[in-house]
Amino acid sequence: MAQSGTADGLAAAAKAAREAARAGRGLPPVHLWNPEHCGDIDIVIRADGVWMHEGSPIGRAELVRLFSTILRLDPDGYRLVTPVEKLSIRVEDLPxxxxxxxxxxxxxxxxxxxxxxxxxxxxxxxxxxxxxxxxxxxxxxxxxxxxxxxxxxxxxxxxxxxxxxxxxxxxxxxxxxxxxxxxxx
Structure with a gap:
C-alpha cells in the first residue's frame, strides 16, 4: 500500500510538525499548503483511535500528536500535509x-x-x-x-x-x- 519514498515522507511530516511546534506557532497552517499529492502512506487511524503504521501501532504518543497537527481532510480523503508533500492516509471512523x-x-x-x-x-x-x-x-x-x-x-x-x-x-x-x-x- 505504501509507495516508495514514504519513509522519507513520514520523516518529512514529523520534521515539519516538530518545527511548527518548536516555533511556538501552535498548529501548522495546513489549510494554506497545497503541495502535489505524493501518494499513499501506510498509516491507518483505527476506529478505536489507535494510529497504525505498516500494520503496527505507533507507540510514541508525541509522534501521534505531531502527525495529528498536520492532518487535513480534503474532499477526497484524509491527508498528512507539509509545505512540500501531501500523503493519503486511511481513517476508519473519525480521526x-x-x-x-x-x-x-x-x-x-x-x-x-x-x-x-x-x-x-x-x-x-x-x-x-x-x-x-x-x-x-x-x-x-x-x-x-x-x-x-x-x-x-x-x-x-x-x-x-x-x-x-x-x-x-x-x-x-x-x-x-x-x-x-x-x-x-
Missing amino acids: FRAVLMRREGEDLIFTTDVGDEVRADAEHPIEVSVDPATGEPRPSLHVRRGLKARIARSVFYELVEMAQLRDGRLSVRSGGASFDLGAAA
Missing part, C-alpha cells in the same frame, strides 16, 4: 476521540486523545447521529477545519446526565449554543 470533558462555567471543554482542548460552541458543535445497524447514538465534536472527534461512550454518558429535557429531547448548552443529544428514552 480523534474526545476522551475527557469538564465544565468551565456554562461551557463544556473536551480533551481529545491527541491533546487538543475544544470548547463546544457554534463553531465546534456536538452532533449525534444514529448507527443504522445498531440504533446506538454516535456522538461527535468538531475539532478543527472539518476534523472531528468521536465522543467516548463514558463522556457521552456524562453529557446525558447533565442534559435538560425539552419537548421529549435531551440537550446541553455550551458556548452560547444548544446541542441536541437525541430523544429521551
Whole structure:
C-alpha cells in the first residue's frame, strides 16, 4: 500500500510538525499548503483511535500528536500535509476521540486523545447521529477545519446526565449554543 519514498515522507511530516511546534506557532497552517499529492502512506487511524503504521501501532504518543497537527481532510480523503508533500492516509471512523470533558462555567471543554482542548460552541458543535445497524447514538465534536472527534461512550454518558429535557429531547448548552443529544428514552 505504501509507495516508495514514504519513509522519507513520514520523516518529512514529523520534521515539519516538530518545527511548527518548536516555533511556538501552535498548529501548522495546513489549510494554506497545497503541495502535489505524493501518494499513499501506510498509516491507518483505527476506529478505536489507535494510529497504525505498516500494520503496527505507533507507540510514541508525541509522534501521534505531531502527525495529528498536520492532518487535513480534503474532499477526497484524509491527508498528512507539509509545505512540500501531501500523503493519503486511511481513517476508519473519525480521526480523534474526545476522551475527557469538564465544565468551565456554562461551557463544556473536551480533551481529545491527541491533546487538543475544544470548547463546544457554534463553531465546534456536538452532533449525534444514529448507527443504522445498531440504533446506538454516535456522538461527535468538531475539532478543527472539518476534523472531528468521536465522543467516548463514558463522556457521552456524562453529557446525558447533565442534559435538560425539552419537548421529549435531551440537550446541553455550551458556548452560547444548544446541542441536541437525541430523544429521551
